[in-house]
Amino acid sequence: MITETKSVQFDSISLDSGATLTPVEVAYETYGTLNDNKSNAILILHAFTGDAHAAGQDKETGNPGWWDNMIGPSKGFDTHKYFVISSNVLSGCRGTSGPGSVNPATGCPYAMSFPPVTIADMVRLQKMLIDHLGIKRLLAVSGGSMGAMQALQWAVAYPESVAAAIPIAGTARHSPQQIAFNEVGRQAIMADPDWNEGNYYGKRPPARGLAVARMVGHITYMSDQSMREKFGRRLRDQNQFEVESYLRYRGSQFVDRFDANSYLYITKAMDYFDLTNGRTSLSAAFENVKSRFLVISFTSDWLYPSYQSLEVVRALRGRNCDVAYCELPTNYGHDAFLVNIAEQAELVRGFLASTLRGVER
Amino acid sequence: MITETKSVQFDSISLDSGATLTPVEVAYETYGTLNDNKSNAILILHAFTGDAHAAGQDKETGNPGWWDNMIGPSKGFDTHKYFVISSNVLSGCRGTSGPGSVNPATGCPYAMSFPPVTIADMVRLQKMLIDHLGIKRLLAVSGGSMGAMQALQWAVAYPESVAAAIPIAGTARHSPQQIAFNEVGRQAIMADPDWNEGNYYGKRPPARGLAVARMVGHITYMSDQSMREKFGRRLRDQNQFEVESYLRYRGSQFVDRFDANSYLYITKAMDYFDLTNGRTSLSAAFENVKSRFLVISFTSDWLYPSYQSLEVVRALRGRNCDVAYCELPTNYGHDAFLVNIAEQAELVRGFLASTLRGVER
Numbered sequence: 091m092i093t094e095t096k097s098v099q100f101d102s103i104s105l106d107s108g109a110t111l112t113p114v115e116v117a118y119e120t121y122g123t124l125n126d127n128k129s130n131a132i133l134i135l136h137a138f139t140g141d142a143h144a145a146g147q148d149k150e151t152g153n154p155g156w157w158d159n160m161i162g163p164s165k166g167f168d169t170h171k172y173f174v175i176s177s178n179v180l181s182g183c184r185g186t187s188g189p190g191s192v193n194p195a196t197g198c199p200y201a202m203s204f205p206p207v208t209i210a211d212m213v214r215l216q217k218m219l220i221d222h223l224g225i226k227r228l229l230a231v232s233g234g235s236m237g238a239m240q241a242l243q244w245a246v247a248y249p250e251s252v253a254a255a256i257p258i259a260g261t262a263r264h265s266p267q268q269i270a271f272n273e274v275g276r277q278a279i280m281a282d283p284d285w286n287e288g289n290y291y292g293k294r295p296p297a298r299g300l301a302v303a304r305m306v307g308h309i310t311y312m313s314d315q316s317m318r319e320k321f322g323r324r325l326r327d328q329n330q331f332e333v334e335s336y337l338r339y340r341g342s343q344f345v346d347r348f349d350a351n352s353y354l355y356i357t358k359a360m361d362y363f364d365l366t367n368g369r370t371s372l373s374a375a376f377e378n379v380k381s382r383f384l385v386i387s388f389t390s391d392w393l394y395p396s397y398q399s400l401e402v403v404r405a406l407r408g409r410n411c412d413v414a415y416c417e418l419p420t421n422y423g424h425d426a427f428l429v430n431i432a433e434q435a436e437l438v439r440g441f442l443a444s445t446l447r448g449v450e451r
Numbered sequence: 452m453i454t455e456t457k458s459v460q461f462d463s464i465s466l467d468s469g470a471t472l473t474p475v476e477v478a479y480e481t482y483g484t485l486n487d488n489k490s491n492a493i494l495i496l497h498a499f500t501g502d503a504h505a506a507g508q509d510k511e512t513g514n515p516g517w518w519d520n521m522i523g524p525s526k527g528f529d530t531h532k533y534f535v536i537s538s539n540v541l542s543g544c545r546g547t548s549g550p551g552s553v554n555p556a557t558g559c560p561y562a563m564s565f566p567p568v569t570i571a572d573m574v575r576l577q578k579m580l581i582d583h584l585g586i587k588r589l590l591a592v593s594g595g596s597m598g599a600m601q602a603l604q605w606a607v608a609y610p611e612s613v614a615a616a617i618p619i620a621g622t623a624r625h626s627p628q629q630i631a632f633n634e635v636g637r638q639a640i641m642a643d644p645d646w647n648e649g650n651y652y653g654k655r656p657p658a659r660g661l662a663v664a665r666m667v668g669h670i671t672y673m674s675d676q677s678m679r680e681k682f683g684r685r686l687r688d689q690n691q692f693e694v695e696s697y698l699r700y701r702g703s704q705f706v707d708r709f710d711a712n713s714y715l716y717i718t719k720a721m722d723y724f725d726l727t728n729g730r731t732s733l734s735a736a737f738e739n740v741k742s743r744f745l746v747i748s749f750t751s752d753w754l755y756p757s758y759q760s761l762e763v764v765r766a767l768r769g770r771n772c773d774v775a776y777c778e779l780p781t782n783y784g785h786d787a788f789l790v791n792i793a794e795q796a797e798l799v800r801g802f803l804a805s806t807l808r809g810v811e812r
Contacts, residue, residue, distance in 0.1 A: 266678040266684065278642075281643065302638050305635045306667060314756065317627040323625070323630075332627075333630050333634070334634045337634060337635070361692065392753065
């Protein structure tokens with residue numbers, strides 16, 4: 091499956107902050123075929139540093155998509171049956187408008203003058219894309235981590251437009267620990283003199299700060315046990331521990347594919363996301379939802395622990411929503427949604443099939 | 452109890468690396484009175500960023516010691532009964548020789564030319580101090596976190612000189628996750644241009660990098676739950692989360708009292724510490740120990756999880772050592788050994804009393 095990232099531009103988008111972004115571009119990919127009554131579309135929502143290239147082999151680079159083991163012919167999101175859409179989030183750096191985009195009013199990159207963005211804004215842009223593709227109602231929305239937050243936001247903001255939501259390893263709001271880890275990453279970036287208040291485009295980017303931020307991230311994505319299994323206390327050259335070389339490598343590699351300002355904007359969007367905001371309870375947030383839910387979490391995920399998924403499940407059940415919950419046993423920690431595929435794919439496959447039967451009935 | 456940090460200088464110390472440090476200075480404090488047969492001395496071993504000022508009010512600053520709630524009249528380490536000694540570790544920055552000390556051969560601070568230091572080297576210097584004080588056998592050695600590592604090293608290296616060891620919230624060797632968090636801190640420091648390969652004495656220190664390192668540390672010292680209880684998602688000025696302000700404050704505060712190069716040296720000493728090194732098993736490391744043990748861990752400590760203390764307990768039991776183990780229930784995470792005092796003090800008090808009875812019998 092050879093894939094290619096496409097792009098569509100809209101005149102403008104109104105944001106939660108009150109700002110209007112003019113114009114706005116969104117990068118996306120599609121896999122499979124939209125059926126005649128447009129009832130088989132699934133929107134995939136990426137995690138923090140993901141992009142539109144969720145599946146297949148990229149036409150230019152040959153790189154596989156970040157969820158290629160879940161999306162494709164006969165896979166969890168079966169492209170024989172479903173039309174799968176994946177887009178890069180607003181304020182990202184992989185084709186969708188973000189701080190690295192050129193502000194037409196100035197001819198220069200927005201940098202920190204890019205307006206603040208919320209998870210709801212990201213979802214609003216996705217809704218514009220779906221409308222553009224002529225799809226009235228998605229069969230499902232699904233994603234892990236920040237993708238799960240977007241899936242919940244979809245169900246809350248556009249209840250008529252989503253038949254099912256599959257939030258994986260996510261939460262309805264960040265805990266102070268999750269905020270704290272993001273804040274360390276932000277401080278590491280802003281402590282790098284090359285960050286220069288965000289004005290580094292065309293110059294040297296804050297590579298050292300961004301690498302440190304990414305190292306922290308990687309620790310939180312793994313579990314204590316998976317690190318012990320993967321690295322132990324093994325040493326490499328010059329008495330460095332293998333885990334140190336690994337983190338440094340992943341940190342330096344990240345710098346080539348991610349923009350530091352997008353790191354700041356997207357982590358802020360995650361931290362401020364709170365479905366209970368302005369409401370009396372999480373259950374109240376789900377007052378008007380019409381979709382069914384499959385909620386998945388992982389035993390060893392200490393960054394997005396199961397209690398956060400259970401909070402969502404309880405609130406949905408309090409609204410008599412159709413919700414299935416599964417905590418999958420794994421050592422992979424938060425990374426499990428990307429790695430631990432067999433059981434997750436099985437759950438998704440069954441849930442989507444029954445959703446499709448319901449929709450076509 | 453007004454206290455004062457004293458200092459003693461020795462001609463030289465031989466280090467595990469093969470290097471000799473000439474001369475070497477050690478900062479220490481004592482509390483209580485050494486009895487006539489010198490059988491009531493207890494050595495307190497500080498954690499990563501601690502110092503010799505463990506108890507009482509400092510004569511100059513008025514600051515309480517870092518374990519003041521555990522050490523003093525009628526406290527866990529009861530200074531009515533015991534003579535308590537506390538010293539700053541080798542390679543530290545609070546009076547004991549470290550990278551910030553002046554190298555007499557050059558007249559300049561050692562910086563990164565300070566020889567690498569191990570936990571065993573730290574303990575070797577403490578042994579020199581104890582000898583200097585005329586104490587043949589310590590009633591007990593005790594400390595939390597890195598202090599626990601030193602306590603274990605004491606029991607292994609100087610079996611004749613320790614009647615009892617109380618390692619709290621520690622380990623016989625760092626896991627890759629613990630190494631990884633330390634490595635993030637080191638990379639944050641070394642990414643700061645002001646670090647300048649360690650040569651910043653008399654200039655601007657790498658304050659931003661050191662602050663980021665400290666922020667990561669603070670997250671790992673607390674638990675998910677204690678952060679939720681302490682901060683929740685409360686906001687402060689300018690839409691900052693309280694947890695963000697707290698971490699930034701603690702980070703910037705740390706810069707005034709800690710030397711970045713000491714951060715590098717001490718974390719490396721912790722990471723390389725491994726009692727199984729060169730031995731067939733952890734149990735083999737304890738072959739010659741003669742002391743009794745009280746091992747304490749905390750339920751919510753995810754940085755030094757209970758399984759690491761249990762590994763030590765099992766290995767000691769495999770050698771038929773006299774070992775008591777207690778996992779204390781608490782939400783405070785790794786910080787619990789500094790905070791969660793009542794039960795810990797009670798355990799220590801009883802254990803020390805029975806050790807003293809055994810010694811005097």
